Amino acid sequence: ELKVEQNPLFLSMQEGKNYTIYCNYSTTSDRLYWYRQDPGKSLESLFVLLSNGAVKQEGRLMASLDTKARLSTLHITAAVHDLSATYFCAVDMGNFGNEKLTFGTGTRLTIIP
């Protein structure tokens, strides 16, 4: 059974600091996604990583995928308050695309002014 683990579960950061969220998974997959969820809201897609060594960047967030280590990271640079949210990684185990995702536990990120 696929296990997807994120750490840390909770992260409190000061504005302006850098930090990394880690996502480890237990079986071979070269498709991994990162999502953001604000309280009471749905999931917003952040990054789609489809191959080993994939790196994507958007603003202060950068995601990477190492399929050999079964590890993805989400790096936050110079955090700002607007980044406060819960972040999920998800591994794609569907046979046809991304129709069957296994999610990590989530990392609740709080940015402190």
Next chain:
Amino acid sequence: KAGVTQTPRYLIKTRGQQVTLSCSPISGHRSVSWYQQTPGQGLQFLFEYFSETQRNKGNFPGRFSGRQFSNSRSEMNVSTLELGDSALYLCASSFAGLAGVYNEQFFGPGTRLTVL
């Protein structure tokens, strides 16, 4: 282009009742996946429908069922509700037509089910 819509957005039921949730995918999308989100278990995959057929299934009891109509709209049903069924139920749609080909997936706003 309209996004994924889910109805109702909020629902309150009592134990033992049944409930039906609806999901309308983005026009042209043929795959609809359902997920349950609870504080204790996190986000879990329920099932996925493609062209009116259940193509993938998660590890949920038979009380959870679904179907998809010819227009790709999907419904999920939970019978004999339990307190633990209280959750946010999310659906997601994608084209998902070809094996191994990535198709962008879009999530709906969710239905918040409370079981009393």
